[in-house]
Amino acid sequence: MRVAIAADHAGLPMRPRVADTVRAAGHDPLLLGPDVAPPEGIDYPLMAKLVGDALAAAEAERGILVCGSGAGVTIAANRLPGVRAAYAADYYTGHQMVEHDHVNVLTLGARVMGPEVAAEIVTAFVNAVPSTEARHLRRLGEVLNFERERSMNAATNLHDAGQSLWLDNITRELVTSGTLASYIADLAVTGLTSNPTIFDKAITGSTDYDDQARELLAAGTDVEPLFFELALADLTKAASLFRPTWDATGGVDGWVSLEVSPELAHNTDTTVSEAKALHAKAATPNLFIKVPGTPEGIPAIEELVFAGVPINVTLLFSREHYLAAADAYLRGLERRRDTGLELKVGSVASVFISRWDVAVADEVPDELRGKLGIAIAERTYKAYRDLLSSDRWAKLAAAGAQPQRLLWASTGTKDPKLPDTYYVHALASELTINTMPQNTLLAFGQHGSVGELLPADGGDAETVLAQFAQDGIDLEALATKLQTDGADDFVKSWKEVLASIASKADQLRKAG
Numbered sequence: 417m418r419v420a421i422a423a424d425h426a427g428l429p430m431r432p433r434v435a436d437t438v439r440a441a442g443h444d445p446l447l448l449g450p451d452v453a454p455p456e457g458i459d460y461p462l463m464a465k466l467v468g469d470a471l472a473a474a475e476a477e478r479g480i481l482v483c484g485s486g487a488g489v490t491i492a493a494n495r496l497p498g499v500r501a502a503y504a505a506d507y508y509t510g511h512q513m514v515e516h517d518h519v520n521v522l523t524l525g526a527r528v529m530g531p532e533v534a535a536e537i538v539t540a541f542v543n544a545v546p547s548t549e550a551r552h553l554r555r556l557g558e559v560l561n562f563e564r565e566r567s568m569n570a571a572t573n574l575h576d577a578g579q580s581l582w583l584d585n586i587t588r589e590l591v592t593s594g595t596l597a598s599y600i601a602d603l604a605v606t607g608l609t610s611n612p613t614i615f616d617k618a619i620t621g622s623t624d625y626d627d628q629a630r631e632l633l634a635a636g637t638d639v640e641p642l643f644f645e646l647a648l649a650d651l652t653k654a655a656s657l658f659r660p661t662w663d664a665t666g667g668v669d670g671w672v673s674l675e676v677s678p679e680l681a682h683n684t685d686t687t688v689s690e691a692k693a694l695h696a697k698a699a700t701p702n703l704f705i706k707v708p709g710t711p712e713g714i715p716a717i718e719e720l721v722f723a724g725v726p727i728n729v730t731l732l733f734s735r736e737h738y739l740a741a742a743d744a745y746l747r748g749l750e751r752r753r754d755t756g757l758e759l760k761v762g763s764v765a766s767v768f769i770s771r772w773d774v775a776v777a778d779e780v781p782d783e784l785r786g787k788l789g790i791a792i793a794e795r796t797y798k799a800y801r802d803l804l805s806s807d808r809w810a811k812l813a814a815a816g817a818q819p820q821r822l823l824w825a826s827t828g829t830k831d832p833k834l835p836d837t838y839y840v841h842a843l844a845s846e847l848t849i850n851t852m853p854q855n856t857l858l859a860f861g862q863h864g865s866v867g868e869l870l871p872a873d874g875g876d877a878e879t880v881l882a883q884f885a886q887d888g889i890d891l892e893a894l895a896t897k898l899q900t901d902g903a904d905d906f907v908k909s910w911k912e913v914l915a916s917i918a919s920k921a922d923q924l925r926k927a928g
Contacts (some may be wrong), residue, residue, distance in 0.1 A: 418444045419542055420476035423526070424462040424489070425453035427482030430526040430534060437538040446476050449632075461492040464825025467521060468496035472597030474653035479521040479540065486525030493521050497601030498657070498665055500559065510923030514549045518556045520661060557664035567602045570864035577866055578846035580669050582607035584825070585614055585854045588624040591653050603861045606661045608654050608672045609728070609766075609851045611706070611838070612906055615647055616913035620920070629917070633845050634748065639918050646917075647674060648698055648774035656702045661703040667762050668818060673700065674730045675706035677724060678906035687716040688723075693852070695725045703764065703868070704728035708903055709741045717741060726762035730825070731902045733768055734895035735796045738822070741765045742803055745820045749812050759817035764849060768826035769839055771898055777831065780887050784880075786834050788889070790842045791880040793824060797845055798874030804847070823849040828856045837864040845870035875901055 419438045427451075429843075435445040448466040450458055460483045467479035470740055481489035486503040491500035501521035504510045505528075513519040522541045524534050537661050546552075564572045571581055583596070583605050590596050596763070599605040602619040621883075625646050631643045655662075655672045662670030674694060680687045691705040707713050707720065708731040720727050721744070729741040745763050752759055772789040800822045803809055809819070825848055827839040837860045843850055854858070880890060 417478065417543065417924045418446050418808045420448055420470035420479040421482075422445045422448040422466045422479075423458070423482040424460040424463050424484070424818060425457040426484030427489075427524070427526040428458065428845075430482050430524065430531060431533060433531045434482060434524070434538055435448060437535040438480070438542055441542050442541050443542050444485070446470060450527065460488040464489050464501075465496065466551075468493060471520060471595055472496075472498055472594035473592045474656050475592070477520070479543065479654060481521060481523045484525060484527040486523045486528070487793050490523040493523065494641050497563065497772075498597050498660075499560035499670050504537045504541065506533075507536045508798050509789060510537035511544035514541060514544035516552050518546050518559075518652050518663070527674065531798070543923040548663070550666075553664050553666060555659060558666055563601055564604050569861050570866060571603040571605075571861040573838070573866045574844055574850075574860075577607070577695060577844060577869060578848075579844055580606045580821075580847055580849040580850035581857065582609055582823075584609045584828075584851040586610045586650050586654060586672075587618040587622070588650055589622065590648055590854075591657070592624075596654060597657055600657060600661075603857060605857070606669045607658060607849065607851070608651075608738060609706075610647070610651065610673055611675055611730075611910040612678060612913050616909050616916060617852070617900075618650075619643075619646060619913065620916040624918070626924060629920065633924060635920055639914050639921065641658055642840045642915060643917055644674075644694065644697070644923070651703060652698060652700050657880075658702060667702070667817075667908075668821070671728075671762065671764070672700075672705050673704040673706050675730065675906075678708070678903065678910045681708045681903040682712045682714045682909070684716045684719075687713060688719050690715070691720050691725055691727075692723060702726075704731045704764065706766075709737050709765070710899065710903060714740050714744045717744040718748045718751075719869070721745055721761050721763065722751045724752075724757070724761055727763050728766060728823070729820075730766045731768065731897070731899050732765055732793060733898045733902070734891070736801045736892075736897060738796050739803075739897065740763050740768055742800075742820055744811065746808065749817050753817075755814055759812060762818065763820040764823040765800075765820055766823040766825040766851070767793065768846070768898070768902065769793055769843065770826045770828065771832055771902070772894070774830050774887055774892060776884070779889065780884065784883060786831060786838060786889070787880055788884055789839070790826055791877045792869055792886075792891075793843055794870055794874045794877035795881065797822065797848070797870050798872065798877070801847075807852065813888050819847070821847065821849055823851060825851055827851070828853040840864060842868060843870065844868075 439444040454719040470476040482487045502519045503523045658670040704726040709729045
């Protein structure tokens, strides 16, 4: 574990002892701020910000701040997003604050305690493990809610209405700049999704990955494994930022996602083996492996759930696609139950929405513009709520299972005649997730609104879908085409990102 350490002028004499203690405990100290105090001193708020920024950028997992009394750095640190700072004067508090209260920044007073006492407290703090007891996780959740309440906007209102907001984007700069942490604090973002297209833009659009790529190339890493190393470096850091949410919700929320090679969309056995390998390599409890809900992907989902691999089922386009994925999830859980295994295996089912409307934009009258995707969502939402009310699910829930949550994907507005927050507003619904592009998230936070939630009975979905059928839209055939096209698009992006990495690798080799 890396521990960020900073001190003002009064705390600076104690900083070396703190760093040595962190190192002696088997952890990595990250020293921040000046090594020598100027005549005017060192302002403690700025030192608190250095540590807060390191946590927000996932450069460190915990922090330690030292000033004269410990009071100033505690006040400043607790004004920063994602920071839970507390002062300790004894060994018990040093570990209890982590175990029971999920504190991530320890504050110390160099003028009110000796170095030996400080070393004992630091040892207790860095070696403590947060509790997973329900009462402690409940209290962590209440603290996280306080943070969201400080920045009320449409995004936080939507979260309070029962829908999780996830970001459908990742770049290294997004994580290391602290931007993702600010979205967590200010826009109630509680998870993140990625796909080959997103990583293609991230890796080829900047030099942020070059240093790691050079190291991997020097070690003889091939192009495809190199991609997964680059992607996992970003996703594991992002996962650490969402870990408090994951802990507080008992694994219901706070996930990131990594997709298996899209070229495996029609290969069941290889999908299973690669998903297991990626899950083991990531070694991150709140990381989903994305598996396509194609006919060949459905049996892979059952096998992976049975194996305990958390799954994000992607490329679902209809109620029937969703029900097939949900059935595979339930079968995997039932097999675990029948063999005495724990039933807590996370999963989401991702249903793509806006692509429906793009597909029929030139085939239907203006009064039906933008209505097909929403009607498909309403029909699917009814099936989801019906399943959660079923006897089959009740038996699994009673045995400790958590529901496979329904996730709305492809929710950015592609039609310029529709509002930029159209799908976010229309898809507000309890017990679901909406993963959205960065621009859509920002737009919704700035000028979005939360209206009526989707009805559990599907509302007027069937009436609207009947209108499309009357206009000659074969919904079943279109769902199949959208899934096939979606899989092909991801394969294309996958090949492009590997080609881009290969090209960049050649450039890096030539540059030495």
